[in-house]
Amino acid sequence: MRFLFILLAVLSLSGAAHAVQPDEVLKDPALETRARGISSGLRCLVCQNQSIDDSDASLAKDLRILVRERLVAGDTDDQVRDFLVQRYGEFVLLKPTFKAHTILLWLAPFLVLILGGLGLLIAMRRKPARPAPEGLAPEERKALDALLNGDKPSGS
């Protein structure tokens, strides 16, 4: 089921570059670690669901260099992210912000869990009120008799 994904990955390969190249790596390891952290949370805009850290596309390379330039210029991590959001919109963030339009997204797992749990509690409480069925239904009785008497069902 990955065909579509592959197709898109293939389309995005056109730049024939490759994820994080040696010449992009910053000299300062602390800055480089931060750069990697930021870029793994940024979406490569022309790929499908790939971070710019993983992507081979040339746009991703440009963004990686951009992130590093901003870091060298002294931006904080958040400033770098804000800068990119300003340029490309929220689409660039792989982890959506917690705002009015994503509130349902972020709360959904907890809502489902809580509602499911509540539903379970209610079902549990109601259950004992229901009497277990008494005795056997006529056809069950017949079937049981057949088994007990050792008769195989007719026709065999």
Add this chain to the structure above:
Amino acid sequence: MIVEAGHFALALALGLSLVQFAVPLWGARVNDPVLMNVAPTTALAVFGCVGFAFLALLIAYVSSDFSVLNVVENSHSTKPLIYKISGVWGNHEGSMLLWILILTAFGAVVALARRSVPIKLKANTLAVQAAVTIAFLLFILITSNPFKRVVPMPSEGQDLNPLLQDPGLAIHPPLLYVGYVGFSITFAFACAALIDGRIDAVWARIVRPWTLAAWAFLTLGIAMGSYWAYYELGWGGWWFWDPVENASLMPWLAGTALVHSTVVMEKRNALKVWTILLSILTFSLSLLGTFLVRSGVLTSVHSFAVDPARGIFILGILIAFIGGSFALFAWRAPLLQQGGLFAPVSREGALVLNNLFLTTACATVFIGTLYPLALEALTGEKISVGAPFFNFTFLPLIVPLLLILPFGQTLAWKRGNLLGTTQRLFVAMGLSLAITLALIALTFGGPVLAPLGVGLGIFLILGSLNEVVTRSWSKGSSWAVVWRKATALPRSTWGTVLAHAGIGLTVIGIAAQAWSVESIGALKPGGVLKAGSYQVRLESVKPRAAFNYREDVASLNVSHDGRELGTLETMKRLYVTRGMPTTEAGIMTIGLSQIYASLGEVQADGSIGLRLYYKPLVLLIWIGSLIMAFGGALSLSDRRLRVGAPSRAQTFQTLPAPAE
């Protein structure tokens, strides 16, 4: 000629499916065994027709018949035979044909299960199954005909997408489809039970093997796809929370819940309505996965609107089946009798909790995957929901589930004792806690979650093996007795133990990735790059040519603390026909760990870029999944699921299985 015959066979299959749908359904209504018996016969005939159609396409591929459009677009005469065969399902039309082939094959197996399934249930089930077949046959005949001819006939094909020319991808789709489509049988059984208005433990016993088989195949398919992405895409990752991956994960999560709820239903006759609902849900998610991948909606709502014919058709199928089955559920479910009482602290209670967490996890993946689409369609706003979101929400749901798993497995049915259970798990808990603390001390300053994850994995393994120990070992008994008792345990018990231990292994493999080391460098021949205590030296970069591609091969000499371990090769390939480059990762396996090298581009000074990883215990991720699937298969071979049906079901519809 055979191509037209194949096309005709598909049309014939459609006609026969209509019969398979209408006649048995009516027969079950009026209780006419003759009409009901039409179901198995037509199911076999439909399978025969679809099988013939598939064979026709296969022949066109193998003989490189470039008068068929589908072959032109996805094949090439110089392609190795295995990829000519796998090319059949390496494209939209062919993969849909494979989907239908597997669907009808399952129908045929149900038809042949002569003894175990009551005739009325079988007739209704096959009728529902025929409805699914009809929908997809119409889809393929109207929008995705794989047998279309092309005039004038080109002399050569356009080759298969190079990324798909890989043994992993040759078997990945069939495995995944068997999983997806396998749940259609569970779905059909559920709808049949609703139509009939009765359901009992016998139903659960009949359905469980199908669920287990589908689940095991889906597990294999997902694991296979994950390993393929790991070695083929060259990023070193093994799970990307890609919508296409999520599309297969959702039915897996729901299917895992289903496997567990059918156990409760079979053993204790409880959770009936829930099991039915879950059967419907699981297959609905399979359909949704098909829709997501096949319609192009994932790229953007807009690309879906550009060529809507296929997307709208599958969306129609989706709405008809999900809507229809839920309506059927709402209408008929109140007829189903609830049964089997149990206390909250019991094996059943634990399995209910398992279902709650699994369905919530499934819902999380569902919302995360579809939210951006819905938001864009409603407000035009574009957001991305990627790995960081899923890691943040999915893990807190899965970790508690895994923590309670060994307790659930140890609890007694009906009414359990939490204190006693904890006592029985004391050794497992103590050992895994000790190992976790030791690991934290050893790796102090490193990632914190890794030792905790490994500890959890060990707890899962010990906790599930604990069941074997407590059931076969008692004070003073000799080893021979213990061995005899352990091997005499039912295979379904061993299946459970193995599947759960498999999860433990996978968890360890995943957790250990926090310790993986990555380094990036530019190397000239003779140059050296280090990852942790491992080191590679670039020996040479040489060109090489094969059937349908050219490649540059970099040979790397791997050594560990000065000791040479051997050579690994990593390639940059160019597939000639499509002019498309790919990278082939070089992987060396050392025990359960791997050294992973991926080539980058050539730098200005003539050196080549190289990404090198040391990935400790990474193989456990997939070994664990294989063991999970094996556990499922072992459980499937339990004698309880094989014998125990009366010799003729026709005259004995209500209670075909005697007590154990």
